[in-house]
Amino acid sequence: MVPMVKxxxxxxxxxxxxxxxxxIQASFLLVWLDPLGxxxxxxxxxxxxxxxxxxxxxxxxxGIIAQFSALHVLPLIAIGLLVAVGxxxxxxxxxxxxxxxFLQDLAAKVPTPKFDLPKFTGYGRYxxxxxxxxxxxxxxxxxxxxxxxxxxxxxxxxxxxxxxxxQAIAAQQVVWPNAIKLTILGLFLTAIFxxxxxxxxxxxxxxxxxxxxNRVSAFFLRFDASECTQCERCHQLCxxxxxxxxTPNDLRCIRCLECTKCNPQALTLASIxxxxxxxxxxxxx
Amino acid sequence: xxxxxxxxxxxVLVLLGAALLAYGAFFHSTNVLPQQGGDSAVLAxxxxxxxxxxxxxxxxxxxxxxxxQTYTGQAPAACPT
Numbered sequence: 331m332v333p334m335v336k337x338x339x340x341x342x343x344x345x346x347x348x349x350x351x352x353x354i355q356a357s358f359l360l361v362w363l364d365p366l367g368x369x370x371x372x373x374x375x376x377x378x379x380x381x382x383x384x385x386x387x388x389x390x391x392x393g394i395i396a397q398f399s400a401l402h403v404l405p406l407i408a409i410g411l412l413v414a415v416g417x418x419x420x421x422x423x424x425x426x427x428x429x430x431x432f433l434q435d436l437a438a439k440v441p442t443p444k445f446d447l448p449k450f451t452g453y454g455r456y457x458x459x460x461x462x463x464x465x466x467x468x469x470x471x472x473x474x475x476x477x478x479x480x481x482x483x484x485x486x487x488x489x490x491x492x493x494x495x496x497q498a499i500a501a502q503q504v505v506w507p508n509a510i511k512l513t514i515l516g517l518f519l520t521a522i523f524x525x526x527x528x529x530x531x532x533x534x535x536x537x538x539x540x541x542x543x544n545r546v547s548a549f550f551l552r553f554d555a556s557e558c559t560q561c562e563r564c565h566q567l568c569x570x571x572x573x574x575x576x577t578p579n580d581l582r583c584i585r586c587l588e589c590t591k592c593n594p595q596a597l598t599l600a601s602i603x604x605x606x607x608x609x610x611x612x613x614x615x
Numbered sequence: 616x617x618x619x620x621x622x623x624x625x626x627v628l629v630l631l632g633a634a635l636l637a638y639g640a641f642f643h644s645t646n647v648l649p650q651q652g653g654d655s656a657v658l659a660x661x662x663x664x665x666x667x668x669x670x671x672x673x674x675x676x677x678x679x680x681x682x683x684q685t686y687t688g689q690a691p692a693a694c695p696t
Contacts, residue, residue, distance in 0.1 A: 371670045372663035381670040382694040389670045397669035401676050406639030407662050414632025417625055471676065472696070479696035493693065546624045602621045
């Protein structure tokens, strides 16, 4: 007899929601794009959305950590929020909630050839976090050209572009972003059509923080070896080059949960609070 | 890592995060100097207020290491970066 983990209510919910992930991401825009005009910029959100965007409800946690690093002040609100949210959800935030990830997911739907990224590029996120978010602001201040907000494509797309358009419409003098920002914006807008989530996978410092929680977060990917038929369908389902059965809580995983579509359901979203009902299944003879 | 350890780690992280968040939101403050005027006019800004200032580039750290406002009167409309 082989132990077998029964489907839980969380698995049922996941399989129902999976087809509508893009709609869930879209509905979260109602939170991040400030439809009520709150401009609550004294509080950070747990997602990557530039606070200079004319439609930003909250402050960007990465921008605030970098600005506070330049001021030599500990950003307790931003750190506390990211630790608490990361401990509960890990990178589920990236896959289901983040508006910048959603934008890249939409661009990836355009039928263009998609190129894969080598594994090592994932470490760029930690370089970005330690370098452009913490070290450069701390040692050189916010005026340095490698300060994260000066090289951030979210800032370029969500803040610089709307501001330039707004100035042009209002017949004011147009203040163009600098050449570095325009180049980064151009590269980003090209890359999102030929790679899946290039920013999230290579450079996102917020994803780097959340990925550190993947192995301890309340929600995690469970691999049931007894259910696995080694068909490697999960390799095909994963668009990010991860082998989910080997490392279900990989640092590069954004928890899109596509791999849970594999038929034997060897991979499932689990939570630390659920009691998995273990039954026995007959062995194949 | 077994289920019990995971629950303990999760609990510690959530409590730590909530404690940092609450302390930052309600108790943490930083001294900010106005753009013009001496050290006598120093303001103790709460962290939420400092976040709002930082999001529009309204504060900077000067050569002496003190945090100073970058404007007098109305705050800038958007972040200069």
